[in-house]
Amino acid sequence: MGKLYCDSTAVAETLQASSSPAGHWRDPNSSSLQAVDLVDQSAATTATIAVKDSWDDVIGLEDQQRRRLQRLHARGVLWKRPGDQDSSPVVFRLSHGGEVSSDGNCLFTASQRALACGIDARELRRRTVHRFTEDFGSASEQDKGVINEVIGHMYSPDLKNGWGVHVVQEVKLLAKKDDRLALDSAIDELVQLGMQRELAAESIYKERCSPVTDGFSWAKYMLISGSLDDEHDIISLQYTEDGLLSVDENREGHAAAFGDDIAIECLATEFKREIYVVQAHGSDAMVDEENCVFFLPHRPRSEICEPPFFLFMKGTGWCGAGADHYEPLIAHPSALISQEKVAAVL
Numbered sequence: 183m184g185k186l187y188c189d190s191t192a193v194a195e196t197l198q199a200s201s202s203p204a205g206h207w208r209d210p211n212s213s214s215l216q217a218v219d220l221v222d223q224s225a226a227t228t229a230t231i232a233v234k235d236s237w238d239d240v241i242g243l244e245d246q247q248r249r250r251l252q253r254l255h256a257r258g259v260l261w262k263r264p265g266d267q268d269s270s271p272v273v274f275r276l277s278h279g280g281e282v283s284s285d286g287n288c289l290f291t292a293s294q295r296a297l298a299c300g301i302d303a304r305e306l307r308r309r310t311v312h313r314f315t316e317d318f319g320s321a322s323e324q325d326k327g328v329i330n331e332v333i334g335h336m337y338s339p340d341l342k343n344g345w346g347v348h349v350v351q352e353v354k355l356l357a358k359k360d361d362r363l364a365l366d367s368a369i370d371e372l373v374q375l376g377m378q379r380e381l382a383a384e385s386i387y388k389e390r391c392s393p394v395t396d397g398f399s400w401a402k403y404m405l406i407s408g409s410l411d412d413e414h415d416i417i418s419l420q421y422t423e424d425g426l427l428s429v430d431e432n433r434e435g436h437a438a439a440f441g442d443d444i445a446i447e448c449l450a451t452e453f454k455r456e457i458y459v460v461q462a463h464g465s466d467a468m469v470d471e472e473n474c475v476f477f478l479p480h481r482p483r484s485e486i487c488e489p490p491f492f493l494f495m496k497g498t499g500w501c502g503a504g505a506d507h508y509e510p511l512i513a514h515p516s517a518l519i520s521q522e523k524v525a526a527v528l
Contacts, residue, residue, distance in 0.1 A: 240278045242496050246471040247462040251276075254460075254475065257525040258516050263486055264456075273518055276460065276492055279510030286408050288508045289441025289493070293449060293457075295510035296491040304407050306449065310441075311404050313448040317483065318397040329444075330396040336442060337394035337403070345423045355391035355417040356402055359435065362415065365390060383429045387417050404445055408438035441508070443480065451482040456490035458528065460511060464496075477528060489513070490528070 237243065237251045258273040282291040290303040290310070301309075318329060337354040344351060357365060365386055372382035392414075394403045406412045416437045418430040430437070450457045459478040463469050492511035521527060 237278060241281075243462065244464045246474050247464060247496070250471055250475045251278075251462060254525045257523060258519075259477075259526040259528055260521060260524045261490060261528045264481070265486075271518060271521075272489065273516050273524060274489075274492075274513035275516050277512045277514060278494065279512045282509055284507055285436075286438025286440055289445060289449075292493050292508040292510040293491070296493060296512065297453070299453075304409070307405065307407055309452050310445050310448045311401050313452040314397070314404070314444065315401050317448070317451070318401075326397060333397065333400045333444070334395045337400070341421050349422065350427060351421050353419040353421070354394045354403060355387050355419065356394065356399065356406075356414040357387065357391045357417050358414055359412065361390070362433075380426060380429050383431060384419055384426055387419065387429070387431075391417055400444070404439045404441075406437070406439045408436045410435070446480045447483065450480050451484055453488065454482050454484055454486060455488045456481050456486060458490055458492045459495055459508075460492055461495045477526065479528070489515075 237248050237255065240248070240251075243251070254276050256275070258275045260271050260273050262271040263269040279292070279295050282288050282295065287303050287307070290306040294301060294303050294306055318326065321329070337352075339348075339351045339353065341351060341353075368386045368390070369379075369382045372385065373379055377385075392399055392402075394400055402414060403416070406414055406416055412435065415432050415435045416439065417432060418437075420427040420430070446457050446459070457480045459480070460475065461478060462475045464474070490513070492513055494509040494511045495507065496509075
């Protein structure tokens, strides 16, 4: 699964503010970047993937979403490499790339299918975290402070505020797998003293586990794929305005870190490509058919030297950005038509 937060725009603006860490983490040597034929490369990407040209069989869509997505496929979306006046625009027709597992790794499995790059999902996750770690390590202290603040808001929110937007807020903690027996023992001791089980677990986990509050803890968190090889398990504490709602102890260790906007930007940077999340909202989001599908761009912190790739989210409402599951889109390059005839201009 993945996460686009309802304040993802604010997150992006924060990343670009304060000397723009999103723009200054990397300073690539542009002379070493080779030009590519965007249409030829995109065609090669789609050649090995079997996709459906129609959106009729994609589950979970309302009629207005389906009609709009069919229009995107029929007319295409126009893209031109940003800042390059000499490059020719490309029109992409977007097809659904199939279902992917809702196991917490969907950002990376969907990206793997959309990229058709021959790299497995776990390696994409690892490369995403490596890209973040390198760029974060070279950032200024001011820029690091901005990123840390964004991460803290997402994974260790202030439970005294924010209830005007969220009904439930979640705190993420990292428990070392090697410490699980000791943690269970400490929780059991509190239970034996008469404390309610969930309150005992909350107390011990908050005391002994690591919160996700900065770039270094984010990197540890985002590496978690729900496998036995993970160093940490994810503990999730859910709260309402009245207090603790639930504790997800993740005892089997299968929970994976959902991909977020920071991860998408790092993935874009790693491959020097824009990533567009195509989000389709239903009628409960109170949008008309013309506006029920929109594009959320994520630009790399480097020169763009390859065509974009696209991910899909089926929204259900506005709060929480409507969904938390990514699916792949396959971009078919097509003949250039007039800008007035395409379904969207990116």
